[in-house]
Amino acid sequence: MKVLGLESSCDETGIAIFDTESKKIWQRLYSQIERHQEYGGVVPELASRDHVVKAAPMIEDILREWGDIDAIDAIAYTRGPGLIGALMVGASIARGIGWALDKPVLGVHHMEGHLLAPMLGDEHPEYPFVALLVSGGHTMLVDVQAVGQYRILGESLDDAVGEAFDKTAKLLGLPYPGGPQLAALADQTSQSQFKFPRPMTNRPGLEFSFSGLKTAALNIIQQYSPLDDSLRAEIAHAFQHAVVDTLRIKCSRALDQTGYPRLVIAGGVGANQRLRVVLTEVLEQRGGRVYFPAIEYCTDNGAMIAYAGALRLNAGQADEDVFDVLPRWSLESLPPIQLGI
Ligand code: KG4
Numbered sequence: 324m325k326v327l328g329l330e331s332s333c334d335e336t337g338i339a340i341f342d343t344e345s346k347k348i349w350q351r352l353y354s355q356i357e358r359h360q361e362y363g364g365v366v367p368e369l370a371s372r373d374h375v376v377k378a379a380p381m382i383e384d385i386l387r388e389w390g391d392i393d394a395i396d397a398i399a400y401t402r403g404p405g406l407i408g409a410l411m412v413g414a415s416i417a418r419g420i421g422w423a424l425d426k427p428v429l430g431v432h433h434m435e436g437h438l439l440a441p442m443l444g445d446e447h448p449e450y451p452f453v454a455l456l457v458s459g460g461h462t463m464l465v466d467v468q469a470v471g472q473y474r475i476l477g478e479s480l481d482d483a484v485g486e487a488f489d490k491t492a493k494l495l496g497l498p499y500p501g502g503p504q505l506a507a508l509a510d511q512t513s514q515s516q517f518k519f520p521r522p523m524t525n526r527p528g529l530e531f532s533f534s535g536l537k538t539a540a541l542n543i544i545q546q547y548s549p550l551d552d553s554l555r556a557e558i559a560h561a562f563q564h565a566v567v568d569t570l571r572i573k574c575s576r577a578l579d580q581t582g583y584p585r586l587v588i589a590g591g592v593g594a595n596q597r598l599r600v601v602l603t604e605v606l607e608q609r610g611g612r613v614y615f616p617a618i619e620y621c622t623d624n625g626a627m628i629a630y631a632g633a634l635r636l637n638a639g640q641a642d643e644d645v646f647d648v649l650p651r652w653s654l655e656s657l658p659p660i661q662l663g664i
């Protein structure tokens with residue numbers, strides 16, 4: 324089965340084709356980041372308009388490389404969660420192509436796309452596993468028993484990890500989205516005179532809270548301003564250490580609780596090098612293994628939507644002849660599937 328996937332939940336337009344037989348992927352990705360940078364965050368209306376402009380030419384472009392659109396068997400699009408207008412663009416295009424070709428269409432859960440993204444690599448985990456989903460909008464630990472069998476073990480009560488990175492980066496004068504640049508700044512130094520709290524680690528449970536870290540950063544920045552480059556690096560370093568340490572503690576707890584030896588890290592913050600190094604060490608010590616998607620599949624992309632959609636479409640699932648989007652959508656409400664690829 325050859326599935327065309329469309330991702331448009333936020334500020335990336337992702338188009339991909341996944342072939343379930345050859346397991347090959349073709350993809351195109353366009354990031355709107357520059358467009359939103361002057362506003363210091365994503366402007367939903369601008370995001371929707373940009374998806375409208377970019378998606379159709381990107382589909383034409385990928386088909387020039389891949390082949391005839393008639394050979395597409397089904398279409399998958401991101402149904403949610405995400406920005407409603409942005410989601411509507413992908414849903415409308417997917418449904419339009421589905422009607423025109425008379426092919427099935429399926430709306431995919433964005434976070435399911437993220438948590439299945441490691442399956443696109445050569446070495447991928449067996450089920451069950453614990454997934455740590457860390458993106459700009461979500462932070463959650465999920466017990467993944469099989470495709471569609473998800474139990475949320477813990478979530479952030481306030482800011483998502485990526486959001487905390489971006490807000491702290493903004494305080495340090497870095498452009499949106501500052502997560503990767505804050506990480507690069509943090510990696511410039513090997514020590515810091517500052518120590519940030521590890522929120523909610525001194526009590527049992529798997530919930531997270533990251534908004535206090537941004538406040539801790541603000542207090543230090545106000546106290547030490549004007550900051551020179553080495554102080555900025557020390558603050559970034561202490562912040563990154565606190566975030567990664569908090570995630571390490573909670574991941575270890577989730578692995579203890581489930582007894583699983585496998586951990587999957589997914590979502591944009593999964594690109595963070597320190598997180599990768601620390602969690603690799605943790606799983607080595609435990610005799611288990613950690614799996615990361617390739618960097619290109621960590622942040623938003625069409626391939627993960629084409630893949631997750633293909634699993635479900637291949638198992639016979641498809642939408643009714645109407646379409647909608649779900650800006651808020653529980654991962655636990657998804658139906659299981661019996662067949663895998
Ligand atoms: O999954 P994603 O592309 O989009 C959402 O669905 O939110 O994640 C984007 C988030 C942003 O907050 C970005 O700053 C963060 O991932 N991010 C990073 C790194 N690369 C991306 N945060 C820390 N370190 C990184 N290397």
Ligand code: ZN
Pocket residue numbers: 433437458459590591622623
């Ligand atoms: Zn995402």
